[in-house]
Amino acid sequence: QVPLQESGPGLVKPSQTLSLTCTVSGGSINSGGYYWSWIRQHPGKGLEWIGYIHYRGTTYYNPSLKSRVIISVDTSKNQFSLNLSSVTAADTAFYYCVRVDFVHAPMVSYFFDYWDQGTLVTVSS
């Protein structure tokens, strides 16, 4: 198992920055070549991929959020973090931190194998 545990405020004011941290407690964040991702889900809606990071620092972001998102990693704390700036009510959602694994089958195939329980973040004044 690779328990993932989020931490961060459940309420953020409009125009401020949403900050969440995910602690990986079941293994080292810099082993196995995994990527570490954030995914969100607006209440009652579908899943939206936000972005991911490799422990060496490579990041990719959803183009629709790229201008406001920063994902970072702290290998000394076995954590990765999400910062989403200039939030509005449209950013109210459940946020999940997720591990990304891959296999060669034969082409490289990526998938989200471990999810945390999710955190509801509400943007409201």
Next chain:
Amino acid sequence: SSELTQDPAVSVALGQTVRITCQGDSLRSSYASWYQQKPGQAPVLVIFAKDKRPSGMPHRFSGSSSGNTASLTITGAQAEDEADYYCNSRDTSGHHFVFGGGTKLTVL
């Protein structure tokens, strides 16, 4: 295109077989993965790399793909399979991920 299209809702009689499909250009070059989400819970990986089951996933779940369409088949659907199902793949750029809109499965 970076979109994956799923039917919003599908129903199946208890014990019967149901196929949930996912269409998109990215599926011609990237394998799909599938996720099951029950109310109030985080998604769970059901199928990865087109047709592989994670350890512990019942054998009644299977995956396949042809052209721009990936499919999740449940053979002998159980009441506990009632859930939302999402497909996912890399997009046509190869660097980003995209989810389908989800299919709500009802087991009658």
